[in-house]
Amino acid sequence: EQVMRVMRQRGIAHQHLSASRYARRLHEVVRQQEPARKVDTLIIGAFIEARSCERFALLIPVLDEELAKFYRGLLASEARHFRHYLELAERASDAPIAARVAEIGELEGELSVGADDQLRFHSGPPAATDAKPARRAASAPV
Secondary structure: OHHHHHHHHOOOOOOOOOOOHHHHHHHHOOOOOOOHHHHHHHHHHHHHHHHHHHHHHHHHHHOOHHHHHHHHHHHHHHHHHHHHHHHHHHHHOOOOOHHHHHHHHHHHHHHHHOOEOOOOOOOOOEOOOOOOOOOOOOOOOO
């Protein structure tokens, strides 16, 4: 609702976007049996929220003050959310989740910096560019 309000105020029309490569590939590794399915979905949610924090922090310095203030609020919310997702994953699991967090984290790290056909918030650089991102180690959002 908040994003839609800002978009309306700025005259930006809502457009439906297909799932990004980032989200699609992360969801492909979700195990199918419960409670593992729930645990994986929550871990992926944690990574998405943590990556959003990173991207918001990178955007804030180049935005106008009004939009920067809005993004600072989103960053604070996302920071709380990723911790909540991990806490819920731990509660839903009948085993420690650290190994699964590391496994999903490796894929997430690759997806967030790898060249992508579509520029999206969580994507790496567009595939058509010669820019090569610095390789970052995947780290768990803990």
